[in-house]
């Protein structure tokens with residue numbers, strides 16, 4: 001279970017997150033909704049350790065941790081960002097393989113087996129040797145999800161996973177998120193698509209802009 005307690009974050013004089021708290025139970029899908037500029041991406045960046053909150057507590061299974069410092073725990077939390085951040089100079093396979101090999105100290109054989117499984121379950125077989133610029137938006141997203149899953153996170157976060165997708169692909173991503181839930185992964189989905197959020201989520205959390 002992931003708990004956020006009284007998270008505060010300001011940029012300069014502007015308070016973005018004001019005593020934000022939420023609880024994400026294991027294996028649930030929590031959707032974070034709210035208007036543009038409310039602080040949804042900022043919240044994800046704080047959870048991922050890319051932004052440091054001014055104050056507040058993060059607890060994973062009851063133990064407090066600092067996402068920006070505690071790399072061991074932070075790796076249990078994966079994030080798929082809106083622009084995917086794929087390595088442009090690496091093939092799909094290498095994008096997925098790089099981090100687990102470097103960070104998780106997997107052998108080549110272990111990494112290859114895991115990547116083969118991910119490539120298959122995310123239907124990336126046909127594009128495995130291609131480079132990011134040769135992929136469609138939906139394919140890039142699946143590579144980004146495969147890359148995050150290769151780190152074996154217990155919690156996976158997404159920033160606007162449907163924003164670049166047509167309605168059919170939107171449903172495909174929804175199905176994938178529900179399938180990952182069945183596989184035991186806890187997920188946090190930031191979206192401004194209220195309907196999508198209601199379709200997939202066990203819990204909706206609204207982030208409100210403070211100065212609107």
Ligand SMILES: Nc1ncnc2c1ncn2[C@@H]1O[C@H](COP(=O)(O)OP(=O)(O)OP(=O)(O)O)[C@@H](O)[C@H]1O
Nearest residue numbers: 011012016034035036037038039040041042043192
């Ligand atoms: N690094 C930064 N420095 C200064 N201000 C920032 C920074 N990052 C975000 N902000 C501001 O914080 C506010 C919240 O931004 P954020 O990206 O979290 O919103 P959001 O809810 O994700 O919006 P959207 O739905 O448009 O993606 C915005 O006003 C933004 O300009």
Ligand SMILES: [Mg+2]
Nearest residue numbers: 040041042159
């Ligand atoms: Mg955002």
